[in-house]
Amino acid sequence: LRKTFLAMGEDVRVVLIKLADRLHNMRTLGHMPETKRRRIAQQTMDIIAPLANRLGIQKFKTELEDISFMYLHTEEYQEIAKRVAEKKVERLSYINDLIEVVKGQLAEHGYAGEVKGRPKHIYGIWQKMKKQGITFDDVYDLIAVRIITDTKMNCYAILGLIHSLWTPVPGRFKDFIGVPKSNLYQSLHTTVIAPKGE
Numbered sequence: 001l002r003k004t005f006l007a008m009g010e011d012v013r014v015v016l017i018k019l020a021d022r023l024h025n026m027r028t029l030g031h032m033p034e035t036k037r038r039r040i041a042q043q044t045m046d047i048i049a050p051l052a053n054r055l056g057i058q059k060f061k062t063e064l065e066d067i068s069f070m071y072l073h074t075e076e077y078q079e080i081a082k083r084v085a086e087k088k089v090e091r092l093s094y095i096n097d098l099i100e101v102v103k104g105q106l107a108e109h110g111y112a113g114e115v116k117g118r119p120k121h122i123y124g125i126w127q128k129m130k131k132q133g134i135t136f137d138d139v140y141d142l143i144a145v146r147i148i149t150d151t152k153m154n155c156y157a158i159l160g161l162i163h164s165l166w167t168p169v170p171g172r173f174k175d176f177i178g179v180p181k182s183n184l185y186q187s188l189h190t191t192v193i194a195p196k197g198e
Helices: 002-008 012-027 034-054 058-072 074-086 088-109 122-132 152-165
Strands: 114-119 143-148
Touching (some): 034 058, 074 088, 074 122, 088 114, 088 152
Antiparallel strands (some): 114 143
């Protein structure tokens, strides 16, 4: 790792290759002895996944976290994965319905925007449960919808549109446009009560 970080100063592609290599290794970690699996999983959770996050590569970050979590906290991982899988088809259908509603509203109001949705990842759910001291049944935001638009002004306007459609949850708004993250990530986050109480 030390060599990777030194090389990163010269060429960020080295880090991207290292991240891809680690992701591949994590996917095949099951063939190693348990002590080695746990050591690599902990290193990935502590160093590699945060690095992916810092670079804004969320797809790598979430998969690295989920696989690491699976090896570090196997029972908790299996329980959450089972609960998530129980309603996977229903949840994906629900996400698609929400996406269609949002796309329709954007078109109706003349806003440019790409709309995507996804279920929350297993490690993220576990973190929320631990942080808030709640059970899986008390986690209401198991899905996320992302709207990517062309201007900062449209971000705020679309947020207002979403809040006019569904009731926002108090205290669950973050403005990373006005106050960007250290990795220059900019967005607005909100939690709303959508249809069916999700």
